[in-house]
Amino acid sequence: MSAAPVRKFVLEELENIGSPLRYEEMFHNPEDIDDAKEIMIHLIAEHDLIPLLKTMKKRDHYTFYHSLDVLIIGCLLMNNLYNEPEKLEDAALGFLLHDIGKMNLPQEFAHLKRKLTVEEFEMVKTHTTEGYQWLLENGFSETIARYALNHHERLDGSGYPYGKTEDDFTISEKCLMVVDVFSALTFDRPHRNKFSVTEAIQILLQEDNTFEMNMIFSLMSTLRLNPQEKTGSAEPAEKFETVVKLHPPKKYTASVDAIINWKRNTLAESITTLTNALVEDDRRAAFELFFEMCDGMSIENIFTNVITRTLKEIDHQYKNNYITKKSSIDAAAVIQLVVDYMTRDRTRKLPMNEGNVLLTTGHSDDCIYKEPVLTWYITENLLKIHNWSVDTQSSRLHKSTLMECIEKNKVNIVGFSITTEESFADFSDKAEAIRKNFPEVKITAAHSSLTAINRNVIDFYNVHPKNFLKYAKKCQESWK
Ligand SMILES: [Fe+2]
Numbered sequence: 322m323s324a325a326p327v328r329k330f331v332l333e334e335l336e337n338i339g340s341p342l343r344y345e346e347m348f349h350n351p352e353d354i355d356d357a358k359e360i361m362i363h364l365i366a367e368h369d370l371i372p373l374l375k376t377m378k379k380r381d382h383y384t385f386y387h388s389l390d391v392l393i394i395g396c397l398l399m400n401n402l403y404n405e406p407e408k409l410e411d412a413a414l415g416f417l418l419h420d421i422g423k424m425n426l427p428q429e430f431a432h433l434k435r436k437l438t439v440e441e442f443e444m445v446k447t448h449t450t451e452g453y454q455w456l457l458e459n460g461f462s463e464t465i466a467r468y469a470l471n472h473h474e475r476l477d478g479s480g481y482p483y484g485k486t487e488d489d490f491t492i493s494e495k496c497l498m499v500v501d502v503f504s505a506l507t508f509d510r511p512h513r514n515k516f517s518v519t520e521a522i523q524i525l526l527q528e529d530n531t532f533e534m535n536m537i538f539s540l541m542s543t544l545r546l547n548p549q550e551k552t553g554s555a556e557p558a559e560k561f562e563t564v565v566k567l568h569p570p571k572k573y574t575a576s577v578d579a580i581i582n583w584k585r586n587t588l589a590e591s592i593t594t595l596t597n598a599l600v601e602d603d604r605r606a607a608f609e610l611f612f613e614m615c616d617g618m619s620i621e622n623i624f625t626n627v628i629t630r631t632l633k634e635i636d637h638q639y640k641n642n643y644i645t646k647k648s649s650i651d652a653a654a655v656i657q658l659v660v661d662y663m664t665r666d667r668t669r670k671l672p673m674n675e676g677n678v679l680l681t682t683g684h685s686d687d688c689i690y691k692e693p694v695l696t697w698y699i700t701e702n703l704l705k706i707h708n709w710s711v712d713t714q715s716s717r718l719h720k721s722t723l724m725e726c727i728e729k730n731k732v733n734i735v736g737f738s739i740t741t742e743e744s745f746a747d748f749s750d751k752a753e754a755i756r757k758n759f760p761e762v763k764i765t766a767a768h769s770s771l772t773a774i775n776r777n778v779i780d781f782y783n784v785h786p787k788n789f790l791k792y793a794k795k796c797q798e799s800w801k
């Protein structure tokens with residue numbers, strides 16, 4: 322197809338995205354935006370994509386505009402990262418067609434004004450594998466098809482369809498993961514209003530370990546959200562009144578000192594408010610806040626970013642005598658209800674065939690405070706959602722009972738929670754017995770002063786729920 326009608330189509334449709342000035346307002350960089358538009362025109366003409374895009378627009382308005390949007394923003398980000406035009410074209414085509422698998426979903430999905438049910442969401446997930454197949458069958462390369470397949474995967478293994486991890490992705494696939502979410506958040510949807518650019522970035526930044534953090538920082542610099550890096554005539558700070566300090570995770574090196582136009586509470590603030598509502602036993606406020614915070618989050622992130630952090634906060638308040646033991650136990654009980662509620666539907670019908678895990682405790686029976694046990698409860702549910710069979714023993718087992726349990730249930734991984742130093746000897750004794758009797762069984766344990774015990778008997782130290790799942794998947798490779 323010749324370029325002229327394509328140019329007209331592209332320029333008109335881009336005008337329809339958000340405000341006519343979406344990119345100009347966001348990026349302050351007219352040349353790069355023009356380049357991205359030219360790439361889009363060129364690709365659509367070369368691959369004769371107008372009929373496909375028109376069908377897409379008719380079936381699913383949002384996905385059509387989102388696809389154009391992801392191409393533009395993705396190109397701007399890739400340009401910022403590489404400035405290598407050859408790489409850019411392949412990536413741009415992959416960006417444009419990443420959601421093509423959605424064309425196979427029932428059309429009413431595109432117009433739902435409510436959240437998807439669990440079953441509907443399972444169907445939506447297939448747009449990754451379906452898109453991959455469709456692209457291969459229609460003459461696109463494996464490289465292009467992989468964008469469709471991998472764009473909902475996450476670096477920590479929490480994504481779909483396969484739960485792949487960090488090493489499985491190219492840089493441009495990692496770029497798409499970030500841009501896809503950023504684009505989605507900054508569009509109005511039938512069930513929610515759009516987030517501002519800075520709110521969207523804040524949400525991405527909260528997803529620790531999920532996205533390539535440096536990719537998010539690079540997007541911020543593309544968006545000129547880092548006043549230190551502003552160049553030329555663009556003066557974004559002038560457009561905003563409030564300047565709020567941002568503290569990105571310390572392990573990343575990018576120098577982001579401030580972010581402007583902050584509106585949404587940070588997750589840390591929300592967790593403090595949630596904790597206060599819980600310890601004051603204001604359940605109604607707690608539930609409301611909880612569901613507001615978790616809106617749109619994956620279950621893994623709800624568990625790790627909201628629930629586990631709230632538990633930690635309660636534990637902290639109790640240990641520092643800000644609240645009574647009773648308040649902390651009551652608050653933890655409410656959290657347990659929430660975990661139950663969130664997982665009930667998800668764990669009911671699944672075949673538990675990924676492997677067998679035994680979660681037990683090294684602390685003594687008279688430990689009343691239930692926080693560590695509740696952490697196991699969260700881990701248990703997270704593993705179950707991912708089809709692991711889990712047996713949780715919340716009181717200390719006798720050594721011989723533990724051995725019987727491992728043998729009888731063909732346990733692959735044993736997790737210990739150890740809360741008091743007095744239980745170190747007991748733990749070491751049991752761990753050594755497992756080593757001797759079941760050398761293939763993996764042992765994990767958690768305690769802040771684990772250095773005090775014999776590390777040789779432990780395979781993995783960090784039992785934060787999400788890391789536990791990741792580790793379990795890794796172990797699986799050795800026995801499958
Ligand atoms: Fe998608």
Ligand SMILES: [Fe+2]
Pocket residue numbers: 387419420501
């Ligand atoms: Fe998408």
